[in-house]
Amino acid sequence: MTASTSGAQILDGRATAKAIKAELAERVAALKEQGVSVGLGTVIVGADPASQSYVASKHRDCAEVGIHSIQVELPEETSQEELLAQLETLNNDDDCTGYIVQLPLPKHLDTNTILEAIAPEKDADGLHPVNLGRLVANVNDEITSPLPCTPRGCVDLLERYGLDLNGKHVVVVGRGVTIGRPIGLLLTRRAVNATVTLCHTGTKDTAAHLKQADVVVAAAGVKHMIDPADLKPGAIVLDVGVTREVNPETGKAMIFGDVAPGVEDVASWYSPNPGGVGPMTRVELLQNVVLAAERRAA
Numbered sequence: 001m002t003a004s005t006s007g008a009q010i011l012d013g014r015a016t017a018k019a020i021k022a023e024l025a026e027r028v029a030a031l032k033e034q035g036v037s038v039g040l041g042t043v044i045v046g047a048d049p050a051s052q053s054y055v056a057s058k059h060r061d062c063a064e065v066g067i068h069s070i071q072v073e074l075p076e077e078t079s080q081e082e083l084l085a086q087l088e089t090l091n092n093d094d095d096c097t098g099y100i101v102q103l104p105l106p107k108h109l110d111t112n113t114i115l116e117a118i119a120p121e122k123d124a125d126g127l128h129p130v131n132l133g134r135l136v137a138n139v140n141d142e143i144t145s146p147l148p149c150t151p152r153g154c155v156d157l158l159e160r161y162g163l164d165l166n167g168k169h170v171v172v173v174g175r176g177v178t179i180g181r182p183i184g185l186l187l188t189r190r191a192v193n194a195t196v197t198l199c200h201t202g203t204k205d206t207a208a209h210l211k212q213a214d215v216v217v218a219a220a221g222v223k224h225m226i227d228p229a230d231l232k233p234g235a236i237v238l239d240v241g242v243t244r245e246v247n248p249e250t251g252k253a254m255i256f257g258d259v260a261p262g263v264e265d266v267a268s269w270y271s272p273n274p275g276g277v278g279p280m281t282r283v284e285l286l287q288n289v290v291l292a293a294e295r296r297a298a
C-alpha cells in the first residue's frame with residue numbers, strides 16, 4: 001500500500017491487477033496441464049483510437065498470463081448481419097473460451113441485439129442479459145456465470161486493501177449499464193452488505209448525497225464533475241469514469257477521471273484515474289475467461 005504525499009492512501013489498481021494476473025497465470029497453467037487451452041476473442045468495429053488502444057492492452061494482458069488471443073477487426077461499415085455472423089463463428093469456435101464486443105459500436109448497429117447474440121457462457125464482459133439477469137436474481141455467484149468486469153473490479157480492489165463495506169453507505173454517481181446500474185447489485189449482496197444510493201442526471205442534489213457517503217463510486221464519465229469539497233472527510237473514493245482528450249499539439253491522449261484534483265486532501269483512500277479501476281476492469285476480463293475455461297473443464 002502506497003501512501004500519497006497528502007492524507008489519502010492510494011488504491012493502486014495497477015499493482016493489484018498485477019498480483020491477480022500472477023494468480024491467473026497459475027490457473028491458466030493448471031488448465032493447460034489438463035489439456036484445456038484458454039482463449040479470449042475481441043471484436044472491434046471501426047477505427048476509434050480509444051477502442052483500439054483498449055483492445056491492444058487487453059491482448060497484452062492475455063499474453064502476460066498465457067491466454068491465447070483472437071482479434072477480429074471489422075470495418076466501420078460492417079452491417080448488423082455481418083457482425084452477427086462473426087459472433088456466430090466465435091460462439092462455435094472451440095479455441096475461443098470467451099470474447100467481448102468492444103463498445104461503443106457504430107451508430108447503425110443495435111448494441112442490445114449484438115450483446116444478446118453472444119453465447120452467455122462466452123460472455124467475457126458479463127454484460128449479456130442472461131448474466132445480468134442472474135446477477136439481479138442473485139444466482140450468479142461467479143461459479144455459474146460471469147460478473148460484469150468494472151463493478152467486480154471495484155469490489156475486488158476494495159477487498160484486496162482490506163476495506164470492509166459492511167453497513168457502509170455507498171453513493172454511486174452514474175447509471176450506465178457497464179457500472180452504475182449493476183454495481184449496486186454486487187454491493188448489496190449479503191457478502192458485501194453495503195447500503196447503496198444511485199445518483200444520476202435526474203438527481204436533485206447530488207452534493208447532499210455525496211456528503212452522506214462513506215464510499216463514492218464516481219462513474220458518470222464527466223471530467224472532474226465531483227468537487228472534493230462535496231465529499232465527507234475520510235470517504236473512500238473510486239474514480240471510475242473515463243474522459244479521453246487528445247492534445248491537438250502532441251497528438252497524445254490524456255485520461256481524466258470524474259473526480260477533480262484535491263480528493264487526496266479529503267478522502268481516506270482513493271483510486272486514481274488512470275491507474276485505479278481501469279487496470280482492474282481488464283484483469284476481471286481475464287478472470288472471466290479463466291472461470292469460463294474452468295467451468296468447461298469441470
Ligand SMILES: Nc1nc(=O)c2c([nH]1)NC[C@@H]1CN(c3ccc(C(=O)N[C@@H](CCC(=O)O)C(=O)O)cc3)C=[N+]21
Pocket residue numbers: 053054100101102103104125149242255273274275276277278279280281282
Ligand atoms: N465491451 C466493452 N467492454 C469494456 O470493458 C469496455 C468497452 N467495451 N468499451 C470501453 C470501456 C472502457 N474500458 C476501459 C478499460 C480499461 C481501462 C484502463 O486500463 N485504463 C488505464 C489507462 C489506459 C490508457 O492510458 O489509455 C488506467 O486506468 O490506468 C480504461 C477503460 C473498458 N470498456
